[in-house]
Amino acid sequence: MKKLLEKYAPTRENLLDILHELQDNDPQNHLTAEALREVADYIGIPLSDVMSTASFYSMFSLQPRGRHIIRICESPPCLLMGADSLITALQEMLGVKVGETTEDGAFTLETTSCLGACGVAPAMMIDDELYGNLSRERLAEIIDRVRSADEAR
Numbered sequence: 001m002k003k004l005l006e007k008y009a010p011t012r013e014n015l016l017d018i019l020h021e022l023q024d025n026d027p028q029n030h031l032t033a034e035a036l037r038e039v040a041d042y043i044g045i046p047l048s049d050v051m052s053t054a055s056f057y058s059m060f061s062l063q064p065r066g067r068h069i070i071r072i073c074e075s076p077p078c079l080l081m082g083a084d085s086l087i088t089a090l091q092e093m094l095g096v097k098v099g100e101t102t103e104d105g106a107f108t109l110e111t112t113s114c115l116g117a118c119g120v121a122p123a124m125m126i127d128d129e130l131y132g133n134l135s136r137e138r139l140a141e142i143i144d145r146v147r148s149a150d151e152a153r
């Protein structure tokens, strides 16, 4: 963790970047209590400041999550294009509810506000990849592709 921290100057301005870096490098895609303490020590700010930043932004998680984070948009333009039924489809496909992680630890399903991709609504992101013009069929293909890529590793 020290190596990751040292990529950034120990200033409060770098807090968000540091939290991103630590979360991205965590095998369970979250910020551990230990990581938050180390960040507070490194920057020299109270742990409560680090905690409140980490819990304020929805992109950070204090709970362990899957290897892949699915964020499906539930803002009005995507809802108008059927995002609701896609959320249901994803829940059925993965056997989890929104906010949960699949038993094999592969996926965590989350909802999000607008991803800036309303032109291709309904849209979602898996990790850093954006997917638009979603349908049930396309969802199934995408999930299969991500699973197969995992298995090939």
Ligand code: FES
Residues within 6 Å of the ligand: 073, 074, 075, 076, 077, 078, 113, 114, 115, 116, 117, 118, 119, 121, 122, 123
């Ligand atoms: S409303 Fe869903 S991407 Fe903008």
